[in-house]
Every structure is written in C-alpha cells, then in structure tokens.
Amino acid sequence: MPERNVEARALQPDARARAKSVSRPQRNTRPPVGVGVLNEHLGYFMRRAQVWIFNDFIRTLSEIGIRPAQYSVLVVIGENPGLSQSDLARTLGIERARLVHMLDLLQRRGLTERQPAPGARRSHALFLTREGQKMLKRAKVLAAEHEAHLTERLGAANRKLMLDLMREVWQGRN
Amino acid sequence: MPERNVEARALQPDARARAKSVSRPQRNTRPPVGVGVLNEHLGYFMRRAQVWIFNDFIRTLSEIGIRPAQYSVLVVIGENPGLSQSDLARTLGIERARLVHMLDLLQRRGLTERQPAPGARRSHALFLTREGQKMLKRAKVLAAEHEAHLTERLGAANRKLMLDLMREVWQGRN
DNA sequence: TATTGTTATACTCTATAACTATA
DNA sequence: TATAGTTATAGAGTATAACAATA
Numbered sequence A, B: 001m002p003e004r005n006v007e008a009r010a011l012q013p014d015a016r017a018r019a020k021s022v023s024r025p026q027r028n029t030r031p032p033v034g035v036g037v038l039n040e041h042l043g044y045f046m047r048r049a050q051v052w053i054f055n056d057f058i059r060t061l062s063e064i065g066i067r068p069a070q071y072s073v074l075v076v077i078g079e080n081p082g083l084s085q086s087d088l089a090r091t092l093g094i095e096r097a098r099l100v101h102m103l104d105l106l107q108r109r110g111l112t113e114r115q116p117a118p119g120a121r122r123s124h125a126l127f128l129t130r131e132g133q134k135m136l137k138r139a140k141v142l143a144a145e146h147e148a149h150l151t152e153r154l155g156a157a158n159r160k161l162m163l164d165l166m167r168e169v170w171q172g173r174n
Numbered sequence C: 001t002a003t004t005g006t007t008a009t010a011c012t013c014t015a016t017a018a019c020t021a022t023a
Numbered sequence D: 001t002a003t004a005g006t007t008a009t010a011g012a013g014t015a016t017a018a019c020a021a022t023a
Helices: A013-021 A036-040 A042-060 A068-079 A085-092 A096-108 A130-154 A156-170 B013-021 B036-040 B042-060 B068-079 B085-092 B096-108 B130-154 B156-170
Strands: A112-116 A124-128 B112-116 B124-128
Touching: A036 B068, A036 B130, A042 A068, A042 A130, A042 B042, A042 B068, A042 B130, A042 B156, A068 A085, A068 A096, A068 A112, A068 A124, A068 A130, A068 B036, A068 B042, A085 A096, A085 A124, A096 A112, A124 A130, A130 A156, A130 B036, A130 B042, A156 B042, A156 B156, B042 B068, B042 B130, B068 B085, B068 B096, B068 B112, B068 B124, B068 B130, B085 B096, B085 B124, B096 B112, B124 B130, B130 B156
Parallel strands: none
Antiparallel strands: A112 A124, B112 B124
16 A cells, blocks of 8 residues: 555545535535546556656756756766767657757757767767766756655555566567 | 567567677667666656557547547546536646637537536536537547557556556546 | 758647636 | 636647758
C-alpha cells in the first residue's frame, strides 16, 4: 500500500462523497463526477500521471529553468559527447526540426556547442560547454529531489515496481 | 514476461549492438546511444509510454477522427449528462478556456449540445446528441481495439498490473 | 539516391490574463 | 467577492513538407 497523501486535493471520490453529508454551505454539494470507462484505459492514467510528474519536475527545476525535454538533451549529450543531431533526435524521439530550435536556445544560454564533425562535413558534433557540465550536475541533483517527491507520493515500493515495469517494456523502443 | 514485439523498431539496445558485428555497410556501424541517468527517471519512461499509447489511440480511432482528449470528454458527458463545463474541466484536468474550444468543435460536428442549466442561468448543461451517443458507442469499440494493441505489446499480466498500480495511485487526484 | 541540418507552417495542448454575466 | 463561460495570447510540443549541402 502506498503512503496516502493527506492534502485536500488528494481526496478520493468516495471520500468526497462522504464529505458531502457533512454540513458545508454549497461547495461540496457537488456529486462526484464519474469517468466511466476511462477507468479501464491505461492511456488515461498514463497521461494524468505524466502531466503530474512533469509539473513537479518543472517546478523543482524552475530555479535553473530547465524543462524535461531540455534535461534529457543535456543528459544524452553529456553521456555521448560528440554525437550528431540526428542520433540525438532518434535516441530521444524528438523531431529533427524541433531539435534545431532546442539546441539554438541551449546554445544561446551557453550550455551546448555545435562543432564541425571530423570526417563528416554535413553533420555537427554536439558537446556540453564547461558551463553546460556544471548546469547538468546541478540539474541532476534537483532531478533526484524531484524523484524523491515521486517516492513520497507513490511509496518507494510502488515507484520501483513501476520503473521496472516501464523499463522492461519501453527501454530502447519507440 | 511480456510478448516480444518482433518489429525492427522494437530491437533492444543490446540487440542492436549485436547486430553491429554482422556485416553491414554503414548504417548499423552506429554504436548504441546510451541515455544514462534517464534510465532512473520514471517521468522519462512515463512520457515515452504515453506518447506511444496516444499515437496508437489516434491511429486506431482515425477513421472516426476522435482524439484522446475528445474521447475523454465524450465519455464523461455520456456518463454525467447535464454536467457543467467547469465540472467537466475539473474532472479531466482540462483548462476551462481550452474546453470552450473543444466543445465548439464537437458541437459543430453535431456530437454535443450546450443547454441552459435549470436554475443556474450562468452555467451550461452538457449533453450528447443522438449522433454523439452513436459516435461514443463506436469510439468505445475502437478504444477497446486500441487497448488490445496494448495488451499485445505489454502482455496481459503487465497491462493489468500497470493499470492497477496507476489506478491506485492516481485515481481521483490531480 | 539517401541523409543532415535547416526553415517554415499548422495544429494540439498548456498557461494566463482579462472580460461579462451572473451568484 | 467568487464563479461560469468566454476571448485572446504566448509558448511548448508534434507533424509535415521542402530545401541545400553532402554522402
């Protein structure tokens, strides 16, 4: 069983229904709205979960202004210095066209570089700048903090179980 | 263990590394690109999974032109005839402003209606038209087909396990 | 001919702010 | 004052098509 989040917004539908009978002016007179067959759709929960997680990630890393997609780009360049834009795009499932814009922004912030690729004049070799390396290091610390929020919400066992499941099923695929 | 997808794009990284040693001109000379610490982030897999699932959903329902968000709106209205736009927005976590546009489109397609809410002149009561009910019925059939694709990819046991986990953790919350 | 990086366009979705008419 | 619906705008992300330079 996961730890229960005690914030108001975490109330279950049945809990809200029960709260209705307690004397309250008008706000909680609303009957709970059921989502019917959506409860059978993995995609529905996956989407809600993903939005929640990304919001927490964005909030937690807001002090350095790094968003999830940017984080993933920095991590993969840091892990594979000198890789090309197409390899990066393929790896992360980002459109080549979109990546151009993202790298423009990261480059303007002094975090990444495009260098001429040795022996392949049509492609670029991507690197983190010194600044980019420092930023990535800081980002990883904050991202770990974000992951701790997840553990808090899901319970450590649930988080691990989910991660293992997802990894098994989605690792290295599109 | 889940069934293995045998399509080329489903190759695991290690499989691709092995394929490298086989004689092939240049394409598979690329070393696999590692994603480093992303492998520890639930949000990373959640996002990849969600994108895959939504794409399959969109493809599977393309013949009726219903997207995931539209589907969820139709389901919830069908389940709660006469509910207001704000209740709908709150339930699905859609911005009130965004919902206005979505309902405009669904209404223009003759699938939903806004009726004056009895006793609350500032809010609308939402209903499916006859046409909308038929569309929803068809959509549910196709959505079940989509869910079968998921079972195929994840394995029935994994899909159930994921669904139960997600439901326990995210049901009725934001 | 196919690939790499690029530009451009369109559409979906999210996030805000502001306005009106109600309550 | 707060809520319901609406309008408008800005930005992220996705999906395409097309082009020049290169392989």
